[in-house]
Amino acid sequence: MSYDFKSCTLCPRNCGVDRYKEAGVCGNKSVIRAAKAQLHMWEEPCISGRNGSGAIFFSGCSLKCCYCQNYKISHENFGEEISVSRLGDIFLELQDMGADNIDLVSPTHFVPLITSALDAVKHRLDIPVIYNCGGYEKRDTLKMLEGYIDIYMPDLKYKSSELSGKYSYAPDYFKYASEAILEMHRQQPELVWNGPLLKKGLIIRHLVLPKCRHDSMDILSWLKENIPADSFKLSLMSQFTPVYRCSVYPELNRRITTLEYNSVVDMALEMGFDGYTQSRKSADSSYTPEFDLTGIRQHRTKHA
Ligand code: SF4
Incomplete structure (x- = not known):
């Protein structure tokens, strides 16, 4: 797919920068950059399957x-920067390794390049392609993905603009994420299964944050009003760990409590949502992959 990166407006930041010359808020110019490609066991069971998802972690x-x-x-x-053709090869290498799907992690700022890579190899891929994103998306950019993505797996992080701003x-955030989720659901309106593995559909993830359970509940109410509960999976995550810049906000400098998490889970059950919850043991930084360029450089299998 051709896209003119001369004035980039792919995501809600609408930077308008010339990405052939400089990076926008996403930190990337018009060349794909990725940090790891591997079989990944820590997604939801219907995604990680038996062998793992074929995760590609994009930079920025x-x-x-x-x-x-x-x-x-x-x-x-x-x-490391890679070409569109190398990205297509990575998709095929992950499939050869037994990946149950191609899991595009934080792909938003590379969408037109990803669709070009898929155009080149899609006829040789027989596993689903997952768009695994933070939810801060533009509807027009998602429309570019129609026909390419089998499973959308966005976060829905906040309802409150005060929290998302801070x-x-x-x-x-919520203005864009709510529109994005409705567009994803329009493209994949029902769950389609291949045994225990999801083949098509929508999984909405929500991470419960310390002192934010009422915002989590507002999100559940919005979902209940806007998307039929049996047409998607809800994944409620408890893995919040106070890392990176959390020390700036004293209220974030702890893990969530059992009360905070269970109160959100109880409301989701009362509302009839189906999906996944997480053991609170998951709040462990060992679940974060080590980023070491594995699978990114040319190696292993040669494709004809
Ligand atoms: S994709 Fe990057 S450059 Fe483009 S609008 Fe978003 S943040 Fe800005």
Whole structure:
């Protein structure tokens, strides 16, 4: 897909910068940058499957969450530049390794390049492609992905603009994320299964933050009013760990309590949502991959 990076407006930051010459808020010019490609076992069971998802961790991010566990790649932009053709090869290599899907992690700022890579290899890929993002998306950019993405897996982080402004420098987060989720649901309106693995559909993730359970509940209420509960999976995460810049906000400098998490889970159950909860043992930084360029450089399998 051709996209003119001369005045980039791919995400809600609408920087308008010439990415052939400079980077915008996402930290990246018009060349793909990625930090790791590997089989990844720590997604939801319907995604990680038996062998793991084929995760590609892209560098950079347009959200600036102070608690980001992947800050080394998202904020510090660790990674290596790769061509569109190399990205296509990575997709095929992950499939050859037995990946149950292709899991595009933080892909928003590279969407037109990712669709070009998929155009080149899609006829040889027989596993689903997942768009795994922070939810801060533009509807028009998501429309570019129609027909390419089988499973959307966005976060829905905040309802409150005060919280999203303070913790992610994005006071307009919910305005964009709510529109984005409705567009994702329009494209993938129902869950389609291949045995225990999800083949098509929408999984909405929400991380419960310390002192923010009422905002979590506002999100559940919005979902209940706007998307049929049986048409998507809800993943309520408890893995918040006070890392990176959390020390700036004393209220974030702890893990969430059992009461905070269970009160959100109880409300989700009462509302009839189906999906996934997390053991509170998951609040452990060992669940964060080590970013070391594994799988990014040319290696292993040669494709004809
Ligand atoms: S993708 Fe990057 S450069 Fe483009 S609008 Fe978003 S933050 Fe700005």
